[in-house]
Amino acid sequence: MLDQLPxxxxxxxxxxxxxxxxxxxxxxxxxxGSGSPLSEPMNVLVIDNIIxxxxxxxxxxxxxxxxxxxxxxxxxxxxxxxHWHTMLIRPTPAQSIVGDVGYNNITAGVEATDTxxxxxxxxxxxGGPAFGLKQAIDDGTVPGPRIYPSGAMITITSGHxxxxxxxxxxxxxGGHLSRMEQIGGALxxxxxxxxxxx
Numbered sequence: 001m002l003d004q005l006p007x008x009x010x011x012x013x014x015x016x017x018x019x020x021x022x023x024x025x026x027x028x029x030x031x032x033g034s035g036s037p038l039s040e041p042m043n044v045l046v047i048d049n050i051i052x053x054x055x056x057x058x059x060x061x062x063x064x065x066x067x068x069x070x071x072x073x074x075x076x077x078x079x080x081x082x083h084w085h086t087m088l089i090r091p092t093p094a095q096s097i098v099g100d101v102g103y104n105n106i107t108a109g110v111e112a113t114d115t116x117x118x119x120x121x122x123x124x125x126x127g128g129p130a131f132g133l134k135q136a137i138d139d140g141t142v143p144g145p146r147i148y149p150s151g152a153m154i155t156i157t158s159g160h161x162x163x164x165x166x167x168x169x170x171x172x173x174g175g176h177l178s179r180m181e182q183i184g185g186a187l188x189x190x191x192x193x194x195x196x197x198x
Contacts, residue, residue, distance in 0.1 A: 022047045024061045028070035030054070033077060041072060078121025078145075086112070086130035086147065087185060096128075097163050101183055108133055112144030122146045127153030127161060129184035152187045154195060161186040 023046045030039040045053040045061070053059060061067060087096045090111040091104045112133060115123065123145045125134075130149035137144040155161030157171070163186055164171070164178040171178070171188065180186040189195045 020048045022062060022065040024059055024065050024067045025075055026059075026067060026069050027072055028075035029072060031074050031076040038074060042075075044075060076119075079119045080122045080124075081115070081120050081145075082124045083126050084115070084123035085128050086125050086133050086149075087128040090114075093163070096185065097165070097180060105132065109136065109142040109144070112137060112142060112147075116143055116145050120145050123148070125149045127151075127186070131184075152181070152184050154187050154189055156190050157188060159188075162188055164188065 025044040025046070027041050028044060030042055030044070032039075040056060043053075043055050043057070043059045044051060045059050045065075086108050087104060089108075091099055091107045095107075096104055125147050127150055129152070130147055131151070133142065133144070134147040134149055136142040137147060153161030161180075163180040168178045173194075178186075178188065181188065187195070
């Protein structure tokens with residue numbers, strides 16, 4: 001979306017990640033989520049990802065500061081998605097279950113970038129193998145939102161997170177793990193003791 005606006009065409013997803021440094025947003029109306037109306041045109045200085053100054057007066061930036069003229073558009077805090085699945089959006093659940101793990105990881109990275117560009121700067125991954133993508137985002141390899149991962153979904157047999165194929169049934173205690181269990185997507189456990197041994 002940002003690349004369709006001429007004023008923002010120079011921004012790549014990596015630029016939009018909020019790398020450390022300073023950014024000055026000029027001529028923006030601020031939405032703060034408190035129920036207050038949009039502000040009058042303001043200037044906002046961000047240094048090392050922390051808002052340092054909000055003012056109607058001009059702000060003199062330091063050398064090297066990225067300056068973005070908002071043109072009277074709205075500036076708002078990043079959104080938070082509190083129920084997100086790294087590996088169940090793109091790729092689809094079916095692709096996650098039977099697809100190639102490498103391909104699934106790449107498509108999950110693309111989805112993370114798209115999620116960031118939709119305005120979500122933080123997500124809570126509520127189940128699945130999110131730790132690798134979190135690491136790739138944190139070290140700057142892939143642009144994406146901050147991920148707070150939960151790890152594998154814990155489910156009972158036939159529960160919401162039981163993605164086993166018919167060929168993986170019946171399960172035997174101490175037997176082979178299903179594919180989703182092997183990749184860290186789910187953990188099938190029918191008692192507290194089964195959770196403890198995993």
